[in-house]
Amino acid sequence: MTTPRKIIIDTDPGQDDAVAILLALASPEEIEVIGITAVAGNVPLPLTHKNARIICELAGKTDIPVYAGCDRPLAHDLVTAEHVHGKTGLDGPNLPDPQMQLTDGHAVDYIIDTLRHEPSGTITLCPIGPLTNIATAFQKAPDIIEKVQEIILMGGAYFEVGNITPAAEFNIYVDPEAADIVFKSGVPIVVMPLDVTHKVLVTKQRNDAFRNIGTPVGIAVAKMTEFFERFDKEKYGSEGAPLHDPCVTAYLIKPDLFKGRHVNVEIETNSDLTRGMTVADWWDVTDRPANALFIGDVDADGFFALLTERLARL
Numbered sequence: 067m068t069t070p071r072k073i074i075i076d077t078d079p080g081q082d083d084a085v086a087i088l089l090a091l092a093s094p095e096e097i098e099v100i101g102i103t104a105v106a107g108n109v110p111l112p113l114t115h116k117n118a119r120i121i122c123e124l125a126g127k128t129d130i131p132v133y134a135g136c137d138r139p140l141a142h143d144l145v146t147a148e149h150v151h152g153k154t155g156l157d158g159p160n161l162p163d164p165q166m167q168l169t170d171g172h173a174v175d176y177i178i179d180t181l182r183h184e185p186s187g188t189i190t191l192c193p194i195g196p197l198t199n200i201a202t203a204f205q206k207a208p209d210i211i212e213k214v215q216e217i218i219l220m221g222g223a224y225f226e227v228g229n230i231t232p233a234a235e236f237n238i239y240v241d242p243e244a245a246d247i248v249f250k251s252g253v254p255i256v257v258m259p260l261d262v263t264h265k266v267l268v269t270k271q272r273n274d275a276f277r278n279i280g281t282p283v284g285i286a287v288a289k290m291t292e293f294f295e296r297f298d299k300e301k302y303g304s305e306g307a308p309l310h311d312p313c314v315t316a317y318l319i320k321p322d323l324f325k326g327r328h329v330n331v332e333i334e335t336n337s338d339l340t341r342g343m344t345v346a347d348w349w350d351v352t353d354r355p356a357n358a359l360f361i362g363d364v365d366a367d368g369f370f371a372l373l374t375e376r377l378a379r380l
């Protein structure tokens with residue numbers, strides 16, 4: 067038996083963040099969630115750190131430290147996505163306010179202190195929101211960069227292009243300057259772009275499978291994905307909501323479900339038209355060195371089988 071990967075989940079919950087966190091908390095053989103850091107994104111920071119605690123309580127894991135991080139992007143005003151996630155960020159189920167307190171200290175300092183104190187190459191960062199907290203930590207303490215084992219993130223797009231603007235995916239668009247710092251950091255990066263997340267759709271049958279688990283977690287996930295879905299159905303006419311962020315935690319458990327290419331990814335920070343675009347050299351037409359494993363494909367049935375089986379453990 068292998069030891070579980072130690073991860074910090076950096077998040078802006080978000081229904082799909084919630085599912086990503088639940089999947090990680092349900093998988094202690096593969097994943098040890100040592101902390102959760104909240105960032106402003108889908109909804110403002112006071113809601114994202116509250117939602118992170120609601121999810122820990124739903125999972126019965128009230129001993130996970132949850133830290134509040136940056137409340138705005140590095141260089142621009144915050145853009146949120148209540149049009150997708152609802153006013154609370156977790157619209158759908160009726161979940162109680164958390165009893166869990168926030169852990170004292172800033173998320174950025176927690177990330178820095180943890181990387182300084184743990185052995186080099188043993189901590190994986192899993193950002194599933196805008197990259198503000200991670201970039202701020204790298205700026206404040208460049209010595210931690212070489213200690214990060216890997217960054218596995220949800221963000222960006224190549225073939226699917228944009229979901230918040232014609233050119234940009236939401237997480238990267240909200241804080242492109244932060245994304246630029248992270249992609250230039252030299253840390254090994256795995257990217258879950260829209261190209262793959264738009265292939266894991268919660269169809270009616272998959273939603274029923276969550277509900278049929280019959281537990282509070284199963285029912286809450288069914289209701290969250292149903293809420294999320296109405297937006298995607300209206301917008302894309304797809305068969306169901308894409309489960310963006312859980313791709314990150316599923317990859318930690320079963321990387322074989324995913325396929326991608328090692329490519330160069332640069333972030334557009336200057337253009338008004340394409341700000342936040344992830345320019346991925348998918349066809350290898352430049353000399354720019356590969357800096358990320360850019361995922362493009364997934365075994366969607368395998369993904370949902372894993373997710374349903376794990377959620378039933380909580």
Ligand SMILES: [Ca+2]
Binds near residue numbers: 079083108
């Ligand atoms: Ca998210």
